[in-house]
Amino acid sequence: MFLVAIVLSITFYNQFSEVLTNRILQQLNSIKTLKRLQVEKLIKAEWQSFRSSSDDMFHDDSLQLSLPNKVLETGIYDFTKYDLNREFTIGLVDASDGDCRVRTIPYKKIMNILLERTGMGETGESYLVGEDYRMRTQSRFFKDSTPHNIVVKTVGVTNALNNKLGKGLYKDYRNIDVYGVYGLIAVENLKLVILSEIDKDEVEAPLKSLKKRLFVLMFLVIVIVILISLFLTRIIIKPILNMKNSLKEMAGGNYNEISKFAKNSNEINEMFEALADLKKSLQGAVNFSKEIGSMNLNTQYTPKSKKDVLGKSLLKMRDKLLEFRNNEHISRINNKRQLVEGLENERQRLSRELHDGLGPLLTSLKFYIDNHVDDKDLRLEMGKIIDNTISEIRIMSNALSPSIMDDFGVGAALTNFTRDIKKASGISIIFEDLLKPANSNITKNQEIHIFRITQELVNNTLKHAKAKNIRITLSEFDDFVSLFYFDDGLGFNEDHVSLGSGIINIKERVEICNGKIQMQSKPGSTTFDIELPI
Amino acid sequence: MKTIKLVIADDHELFRNGLKELLKRHEDIEVVQCVSDGEELIKFVKTHPDIDIVLLDITMPNMDGFEALNKLKSVNTNVKPIIISMHDDGNYIAKCAKMGAFSYLLKNTDQEELVKVVRIVSEDKKYFSPNISEKMIDYMSENTVSEDILSKKEAEVLLLISKGNTTKEIAAELYVSSRTIETHRANILKKLNVKNTAELIIKAVKMKLIS
Numbered sequence: 001m002f003l004v005a006i007v008l009s010i011t012f013y014n015q016f017s018e019v020l021t022n023r024i025l026q027q028l029n030s031i032k033t034l035k036r037l038q039v040e041k042l043i044k045a046e047w048q049s050f051r052s053s054s055d056d057m058f059h060d061d062s063l064q065l066s067l068p069n070k071v072l073e074t075g076i077y078d079f080t081k082y083d084l085n086r087e088f089t090i091g092l093v094d095a096s097d098g099d100c101r102v103r104t105i106p107y108k109k110i111m112n113i114l115l116e117r118t119g120m121g122e123t124g125e126s127y128l129v130g131e132d133y134r135m136r137t138q139s140r141f142f143k144d145s146t147p148h149n150i151v152v153k154t155v156g157v158t159n160a161l162n163n164k165l166g167k168g169l170y171k172d173y174r175n176i177d178v179y180g181v182y183g184l185i186a187v188e189n190l191k192l193v194i195l196s197e198i199d200k201d202e203v204e205a206p207l208k209s210l211k212k213r214l215f216v217l218m219f220l221v222i223v224i225v226i227l228i229s230l231f232l233t234r235i236i237i238k239p240i241l242n243m244k245n246s247l248k249e250m251a252g253g254n255y256n257e258i259s260k261f262a263k264n265s266n267e268i269n270e271m272f273e274a275l276a277d278l279k280k281s282l283q284g285a286v287n288f289s290k291e292i293g294s295m296n297l298n299t300q301y302t303p304k305s306k307k308d309v310l311g312k313s314l315l316k317m318r319d320k321l322l323e324f325r326n327n328e329h330i331s332r333i334n335n336k337r338q339l340v341e342g343l344e345n346e347r348q349r350l351s352r353e354l355h356d357g358l359g360p361l362l363t364s365l366k367f368y369i370d371n372h373v374d375d376k377d378l379r380l381e382m383g384k385i386i387d388n389t390i391s392e393i394r395i396m397s398n399a400l401s402p403s404i405m406d407d408f409g410v411g412a413a414l415t416n417f418t419r420d421i422k423k424a425s426g427i428s429i430i431f432e433d434l435l436k437p438a439n440s441n442i443t444k445n446q447e448i449h450i451f452r453i454t455q456e457l458v459n460n461t462l463k464h465a466k467a468k469n470i471r472i473t474l475s476e477f478d479d480f481v482s483l484f485y486f487d488d489g490l491g492f493n494e495d496h497v498s499l500g501s502g503i504i505n506i507k508e509r510v511e512i513c514n515g516k517i518q519m520q521s522k523p524g525s526t527t528f529d530i531e532l533p534i
Numbered sequence: 535m536k537t538i539k540l541v542i543a544d545d546h547e548l549f550r551n552g553l554k555e556l557l558k559r560h561e562d563i564e565v566v567q568c569v570s571d572g573e574e575l576i577k578f579v580k581t582h583p584d585i586d587i588v589l590l591d592i593t594m595p596n597m598d599g600f601e602a603l604n605k606l607k608s609v610n611t612n613v614k615p616i617i618i619s620m621h622d623d624g625n626y627i628a629k630c631a632k633m634g635a636f637s638y639l640l641k642n643t644d645q646e647e648l649v650k651v652v653r654i655v656s657e658d659k660k661y662f663s664p665n666i667s668e669k670m671i672d673y674m675s676e677n678t679v680s681e682d683i684l685s686k687k688e689a690e691v692l693l694l695i696s697k698g699n700t701t702k703e704i705a706a707e708l709y710v711s712s713r714t715i716e717t718h719r720a721n722i723l724k725k726l727n728v729k730n731t732a733e734l735i736i737k738a739v740k741m742k743l744i745s
Contacts, residue, residue, distance in 0.1 A: 359620045360549040363641040364548040364551070367553055367556045371552070386642065394620070394622070403621065408623075408626075408629075412623070432687070
């Protein structure tokens, strides 16, 4: 834009200057031509009148001339060099009759023609120069000096004397640049150069003012251009820079610190909306990955489009993690189950060993004593000790794993267990067995877990709760079995259960059975609601 | 005096021998054979129909005492089983009595008692000691099989529903979970073939389940 303004200005200036120069030169040319014709006409007219009259007899004396004494031939001459005052004199000589007649053309007549300055402006002038390169007519600029004293050896004069018509820009006798037009006047023996010149400065005055104006215009254009570009910078570049910074921030991984900007045009607005969308979708992805990072794997995420590679891979990652976690969960439960089942099997084995191995041995011992000890008192006493040992073993065996559970199920086992506890502790404990009397669907393992959970709960109550009443209900339905436990003890804080209180074991067993457990505890009422699917 | 022919079925050899030694000292009792599980017992009884009594253990490999009791019924014989077991729970006693055992002895029973029971049973009489009877009766009283349409618990739930209690109140009253009460309620509706509480009350009154 700036360049265009300059190029336009220069072109315009050049064009204008050329036209102006041409116009000036043409004008000068026509002035020169007109004056040449007038001068020639004057001379010819004078010549004609001189030839036709015969009475005009002048002698040297009447003229202020000092003509050479040699015989003059008929013709027109430049007599300036003979003039005493070195005034421009055109001499007319007629020597046809042997007599020599001489007349001069008055200087004033010629000057009248030349001084006509129509269309010549302030500095324009027309003048004549002789063959000797001396000025013939009065200079406009040196009014006091004799023209003959002024040497005019300019390009114009030289060219004209070589019979070349022309025009151009050259230095005149004052050594000042002028536009000039020159031509030769050649009548008979007379040879004069006529020049019309005008100062370059005057000609170019409008050009200069134009130049000035153009400069001013250009300056204005530049200022406007700068202002406009500043304005554009403000409305376009600045938001773009802001956006660049935002993108940089985002590239650096920060998706939050993106401020709002002034939005000036629709395009910029749309770009910012797109940026906001990008930010939103990135933030969505970021939040989603955060959730995944903290293993909240049930978080949902919808990919922004079919090509949302990031979203898709995040989803894939989530699914993989979910699968991994599930597998891990399953294997963890399996490990626990195996551990617990191993423990239970070992308990059962030990219980059987005591009950069915050691028990009969002791009874055998008793038979042996019966058979071989004859002293009745001793026999009875020994028998008593053995009976006590057997009943102790029975208690141990039942505590390890009640055989009654194998033969009669968890209901019978718990009935026995609670009855024993009631006897031992004096607490009021009521167990209600609402299992199906026939065709119960509870598995052996579930029975063991239910028994152990109840055992653990009762032990907890006895150890910590100082309760007076315990109520246990075991109900079986088509698809689940419910164990409801209540005591009226001190209660506990669900969040701060000490590890020793066995609640962790209970939860573990519930988990192994894929069951649910709900606890509620306050002084006077603690309940456990456990459901196992069957 | 007729001797009592007796078989001992127990998987512990030491016990069998001890018992055998003990019984040998009584002239009216003859231990004909000792077997180590139910299968052997059944096989032996089939070929020896003149056996009077079998002293039968419950916990045995291959075929346990319960199954042996069952099988003995189908074998045409006079043999009268006496259970001699380590288990002192009412369940076992009741179950054995139900399945045709003539008596139930604990393994640490005094020999006087043992011999007494063998002699009573040999006369085709069932005998359960006061101690054993008490355990059996305790168990039976706790586990009466109801002939009613509704179970005992369901009847309780129905009564509380008819009194206008909410599920939560009933659950608290009966020491069970709310879900258990809901399930009971659904089962009651199913059993009485009604669709809602209003119909249930009407039908229950009609059936004199509640007054």
